[in-house]
Amino acid sequence: MSQHTIQVNVNGALQKAEVPARLLLVHFLRENLRLTGTHIGCDTTHCGACTVLLDGVPVKSCTVLAVQADGREVMTVEGLERDGKLDPIQEGFYQEHGLQCGYCTPGMMMTGYALLKANAKPSEEDIRKAISGNLCRCTGYVNIVKSVQHAASAIAAAK
Amino acid sequence: MATTTPKTSPEVGGMGHSVKRKEDPRLIRGKGNYVDDVQLPGMLHMDIVRSPYAHAKIKKISTEKAMKVPGVLAVITGETLAQFKLHWMPTLMSDTQMVLPTDRVMYQAQEVAAVVATDRYAAADGVDAVEVEYEPLPVVVDPFKALEPGAPVLRTDKPGKTDNRIFHWEVGDRAGTDAALKASDVVVKEQIYIPRIHVASIETCGCVADFNKINGKLTVYMTTQAPHAIRTVFALVAGHVGLSEEKIRIISPDIGGGFGGKVPVYPGYVIAVAASVVIGKPVKWIEDRMENLQADSFARDYHISAELAAKKDGTITALKIKTVADHGYADAAANPSKFPAGLFSICTGSYDLKNAFAEVDGVYTNKPPGGIAYRCSFRVTEAVHAIERMVDVLAQELKMDPAQLRMKNFIPKDKFPYKSALGWEYDSGDYPAALKKAMDIVGYDALRKEQAEKRKKGELMGIGISSFTEIVGAGPSKHFDILGIKMFDSCELRVHPTGKATARFGTKSQGQGHETTYAQIIAEELGIPAAHVEVEEGDTDTAPYGLGTYASRSTPTAGAAGAIAARKVRDKAKKIAAYLLEVGEDDLVWEPGKFSVKGAPQKSKTIQDIAFAAYTNHPQGMEAGLEAVDYYDPPNLTFPFGSYICVVDIDRGTGEVKVRRFVAVDDCGNIINPMIVDGQIHGGLTMGLAPALYEEITYDEQGNVQGGSFIDYLVPTAMETPKWETDKTVTPSPHHPFGAKGVGESATVGAPPAIANAVVDALSHLGVRHIDIPITPEKVWNILKEKDAAL
Numbered sequence: 001m002s003q004h005t006i007q008v009n010v011n012g013a014l015q016k017a018e019v020p021a022r023l024l025l026v027h028f029l030r031e032n033l034r035l036t037g038t039h040i041g042c043d044t045t046h047c048g049a050c051t052v053l054l055d056g057v058p059v060k061s062c063t064v065l066a067v068q069a070d071g072r073e074v075m076t077v078e079g080l081e082r083d084g085k086l087d088p089i090q091e092g093f094y095q096e097h098g099l100q101c102g103y104c105t106p107g108m109m110m111t112g113y114a115l116l117k118a119n120a121k122p123s124e125e126d127i128r129k130a131i132s133g134n135l136c137r138c139t140g141y142v143n144i145v146k147s148v149q150h151a152a153s154a155i156a157a158a159k
Numbered sequence: 160m161a162t163t164t165p166k167t168s169p170e171v172g173g174m175g176h177s178v179k180r181k182e183d184p185r186l187i188r189g190k191g192n193y194v195d196d197v198q199l200p201g202m203l204h205m206d207i208v209r210s211p212y213a214h215a216k217i218k219k220i221s222t223e224k225a226m227k228v229p230g231v232l233a234v235i236t237g238e239t240l241a242q243f244k245l246h247w248m249p250t251l252m253s254d255t256q257m258v259l260p261t262d263r264v265m266y267q268a269q270e271v272a273a274v275v276a277t278d279r280y281a282a283a284d285g286v287d288a289v290e291v292e293y294e295p296l297p298v299v300v301d302p303f304k305a306l307e308p309g310a311p312v313l314r315t316d317k318p319g320k321t322d323n324r325i326f327h328w329e330v331g332d333r334a335g336t337d338a339a340l341k342a343s344d345v346v347v348k349e350q351i352y353i354p355r356i357h358v359a360s361i362e363t364c365g366c367v368a369d370f371n372k373i374n375g376k377l378t379v380y381m382t383t384q385a386p387h388a389i390r391t392v393f394a395l396v397a398g399h400v401g402l403s404e405e406k407i408r409i410i411s412p413d414i415g416g417g418f419g420g421k422v423p424v425y426p427g428y429v430i431a432v433a434a435s436v437v438i439g440k441p442v443k444w445i446e447d448r449m450e451n452l453q454a455d456s457f458a459r460d461y462h463i464s465a466e467l468a469a470k471k472d473g474t475i476t477a478l479k480i481k482t483v484a485d486h487g488y489a490d491a492a493a494n495p496s497k498f499p500a501g502l503f504s505i506c507t508g509s510y511d512l513k514n515a516f517a518e519v520d521g522v523y524t525n526k527p528p529g530g531i532a533y534r535c536s537f538r539v540t541e542a543v544h545a546i547e548r549m550v551d552v553l554a555q556e557l558k559m560d561p562a563q564l565r566m567k568n569f570i571p572k573d574k575f576p577y578k579s580a581l582g583w584e585y586d587s588g589d590y591p592a593a594l595k596k597a598m599d600i601v602g603y604d605a606l607r608k609e610q611a612e613k614r615k616k617g618e619l620m621g622i623g624i625s626s627f628t629e630i631v632g633a634g635p636s637k638h639f640d641i642l643g644i645k646m647f648d649s650c651e652l653r654v655h656p657t658g659k660a661t662a663r664f665g666t667k668s669q670g671q672g673h674e675t676t677y678a679q680i681i682a683e684e685l686g687i688p689a690a691h692v693e694v695e696e697g698d699t700d701t702a703p704y705g706l707g708t709y710a711s712r713s714t715p716t717a718g719a720a721g722a723i724a725a726r727k728v729r730d731k732a733k734k735i736a737a738y739l740l741e742v743g744e745d746d747l748v749w750e751p752g753k754f755s756v757k758g759a760p761q762k763s764k765t766i767q768d769i770a771f772a773a774y775t776n777h778p779q780g781m782e783a784g785l786e787a788v789d790y791y792d793p794p795n796l797t798f799p800f801g802s803y804i805c806v807v808d809i810d811r812g813t814g815e816v817k818v819r820r821f822v823a824v825d826d827c828g829n830i831i832n833p834m835i836v837d838g839q840i841h842g843g844l845t846m847g848l849a850p851a852l853y854e855e856i857t858y859d860e861q862g863n864v865q866g867g868s869f870i871d872y873l874v875p876t877a878m879e880t881p882k883w884e885t886d887k888t889v890t891p892s893p894h895h896p897f898g899a900k901g902v903g904e905s906a907t908v909g910a911p912p913a914i915a916n917a918v919v920d921a922l923s924h925l926g927v928r929h930i931d932i933p934i935t936p937e938k939v940w941n942i943l944k945e946k947d948a949a950l
Contacts, residue, residue, distance in 0.1 A: 022280065036189070037190065101670030102182065102415070103360075103361045134876075
């Protein structure tokens, strides 16, 4: 198994590591960096529990190799809160009861965060489409949609 | 939504307040602690070799190549475990199942061997390198064929076993029901199959087993809904190798969804424990999604034959049901022990009928062990689907409106408590009110008109009703136990000197929000703000013994224990208040948070004053402290109910069913936290939609699982899931300490027949009377083609 030196900017901090070629990004984040907020829920890129942003774009980190993140920026759920202040998407999930067991929540929030960067005023349909790659077994999605809407309103109000 | 005015202020946050969840601050920061997040020094990883065959002899297992894989430390087989007599274990139904096989595999994906290695990648490499020689045996997939004379007997491990029947169970008056069927004007009969499905919580199952060789203590972090029961099972199963109950600590950390799938003891847990004991290091086992879907316990798989009889005017007179239950190769249900078919005898539903009989035969097949719940209280979903489908079939036969037929046959409000024909005493209900409310919200009459107009234009639209009654909160100790352990639940409440409290419970939340709702119960009873009540559960070293969270039992049992423990604390607080205020106890009045003197309200002591005095200035002769424990044995079960109305449109070009609207009116008695109740209903409805339209696990003739990954097993996404419309009626339970009934599963139980009834209603004018779930586009398309109605 070939080893590779990678440098990844994770949540604003440069991480340098020697990793085997086959190491998945999700395992690099969870086990090498101990950023365990990113979860694993399937083996087939369907559930989205492992969603992180790679150069700002949501990816399922169970289907990205750590070496593919070399020289790039990764943002995880741990990177949402800044200076002790929750990101609006986190606040939205808290206020609107957008989570129950919390397992899909980090991936769901990362997808919602990326959506709001690209589309500040998403319709309900836009939101449902955006999160259709993230499965939730607890909430029935109703309050997740409301959470993203809550965040969108908060961001708009702050501008 | 119906609300009752809360008795406490929002700052106290007792019952009826939508208090924001205490769980959320850690979970939205990615700081939860799920099993796979547990990392211990020196921890090893375990992975499992699984059978490609559904039934085969194991001729040889070669581990040499696997042991040469870098990082692999051990390969564990059935022979290894047999040395310790740990290769078989009991199921919760007192059946037996293999931990690892010594000679035979009984289903595809069964555990065959386990590899322990320094990291998860090496363990997976090791699994690939284990060589197993199999000799395929005849496979029995169909439970009806399994019951035929001459079918291969699967459980040859059981001495004297000559067939594949697990149990025969029956309830009710067979002769009386047969006579009533004969005497009725109309009898409708239908075969209803409720397929195998899987809870598929987004977190799979797993554990970290950590055996300390020096002090002999075993700590297991595991995905379990019932940590105390699991500890006892471990002590019973492995007592002979030195694991003693006081030396076993089960920690159920944050759980990423359970829904019944995390009640059983899976072989992986036991192998990881054995590996840790033998190797002396922590061992982590986390199953992947395909293992989870293919090998963990399944739900449903009920083949129901139902007959419903009525008079010409629509008065229902009798119900008779015969069911074949496919349990796979072991009965691994998690039912109370006296109920092999769970609470299926709730199948008379919301209707006042005099004669009923039900029988269920449990059958072994070459499939994974099954029979657990899928977010439901022990087979209630199967029962509700049967009766709610049959009522619609009857309505169709009688050419009566299904709402009208239900209204005519509902148990009247003034007949509660109501003794059902199959022996249950329903605690309370107002079924017409719930259905009327749902009909008003959805605009039932207007929808029927729209449907008639659409039919003229050839468009397919259907309206489906389900008026379900659940039976939850197991259960009274007289009848309810699991492996002999009575199904009480518990709370240990400690009020600290500064008036803050810690409350520990025997249950374990998997997303239901117990840290919040239990705190609200204490707040309601004592007036201590919910923000000042720390709730703990899931650690057997600290929490009082309880049977865990499933079957919507947390609020009916542990929640009740919380209220009673708080009342015990209040009784003591009253004595202290009387002492402090220098009056008799009878001179005191309680309002949430304080005792004051009758007629002199300015003379009062808050619960915080009293708590401080309990440790600093308590009456001579009284024990110090302000604590109580309660083990609550419910006097009866609770019977939540509701009426759901679903409106569907069907695409004649593709057969696709689109849920246009879904109105859910639920009645779960008094509500602790309206926000959380709504969330539970939303999620439950989605897990009702799933089996109605999408989810099913099937097997081919060789026992190969079809749909063992998320590629084929269609968990609904936000795109398929409709925007649920919810409302409430409130009919308190008369026997529960604060009138609650439990709510986590109502919607999963009630939703599937509403959807199925809507689809059949859309096609009823074409002569369609029943469609088995999941109602896929393919099924509908074939019906449309057959009826010459496809575009």
